[in-house]
Amino acid sequence: xxxxxxxxxxxxxxxxxxxxxxxxxxxxxxxxxxxxxxxxxxxxxxxxxxxxxxxxxxxxxxxxxxxxxxxxxxxxxxxxxxxxxxxxxxxxxxxxxxxxxxxxxxxxxxxxxxxxxxxxxxxxxxxxxxxxxxxxxxxxxxxxxxxxxxxxxxxxxxxxxxxxxxxxxxxxxxxxxxxxxxxxxxxxxxxxxxxxxxxxxxxxxxxxxxxxxxxxxxxxxxxxxxxxxxxxxxxxxxxxxxxxxxxxxxxxxxxxxxx
Numbered sequence: 001x002x003x004x005x006x007x008x009x010x011x012x013x014x015x016x017x018x019x020x021x022x023x024x025x026x027x028x029x030x031x032x033x034x035x036x037x038x039x040x041x042x043x044x045x046x047x048x049x050x051x052x053x054x055x056x057x058x059x060x061x062x063x064x065x066x067x068x069x070x071x072x073x074x075x076x077x078x079x080x081x082x083x084x085x086x087x088x089x090x091x092x093x094x095x096x097x098x099x100x101x102x103x104x105x106x107x108x109x110x111x112x113x114x115x116x117x118x119x120x121x122x123x124x125x126x127x128x129x130x131x132x133x134x135x136x137x138x139x140x141x142x143x144x145x146x147x148x149x150x151x152x153x154x155x156x157x158x159x160x161x162x163x164x165x166x167x168x169x170x171x172x173x174x175x176x177x178x179x180x181x182x183x184x185x186x187x188x189x190x191x192x193x194x195x196x197x198x199x200x201x202x203x204x205x206x207x208x209x210x211x212x213x214x215x216x217x218x219x220x221x222x223x224x225x226x227x228x229x230x231x232x233x234x235x236x237x238x239x240x241x242x243x244x245x246x247x248x249x250x251x252x253x254x255x256x257x258x259x
Contacts (some may be wrong), residue, residue, distance in 0.1 A: 019080040019153075022083075022084065023149050026132060027084030029133060054150055065252065091242075094239065095125040097184075098127075098128050105189070137166075141243055152163065155255060189224060195225075196219060
């Protein structure tokens with residue numbers, strides 16, 4: 001009995017696994033060098049195994065032939081990867097904000113490799129990236145993402161041309177949200193450093209004997225880090241709001257993908 005059940009729903013299990021694996025390929029916390037593929041594959045297998053009875057209860061239609069099965073596999077992977085990338089772009093707002101104000105602070109040359117996004121980011125951007133990731137884990141956002149992917153089988157079977165258009169619009173929205181959040185974080189710090197530049201310019205006119213070039217660089221670093229320290233509670237609150245809205249928006253986005 002169990003063998004027959006497994007044979008009948010094996011294709012459905014593979015479709016679920018491919019969709020979850022697509023999410024794990026691009027979504028924050030699951031993607032990047034921080035979680036290697038040898039760990040992502042067993043995790044996707046385990047999540048798919050647990051999700052298969054749930055999807056069966058949703059009345060998901062099994063593939064009618066081999067071509068239909070292949071199309072559903074490809075469509076599921078693209079859908080999962082698209083949802084993960086949508087979330088990743090919004091979460092990347094914190095690293096974008098660090099790239100914006102790091103140049104103003106004089107930290108533009110101080111870059112490290114981020115194993116999560118697999119790109120070179122300023123050192124302070126790496127710290128911000130870890131911060132938003134911890135905020136995501138605090139509200140169990142990684143569990144909600146997997147739950148949203150499993151619930152998507154209620155609405156999404158195959159991606160149509162309208163679905164791809166909606167996906168492009170969602171990417172544009174996420175990019176806009178990324179720069180909006182990045183500017184909200186970076187503008188107070190940039191404003192502080194600009195005021196510091198104005199103060200250094202006044203000092204250079206009033207007291208020319210001071211070496212403003214040497215003093216200004218050190219003071220901008222100190223004042224910039226002090227401004228970040230003062231703004232950290234507001235940044236944490238903003239990060240929590242971004243994560244909550246991101247999960248809510250992702251759930252609403254999935255509902256628009258009708259089969």
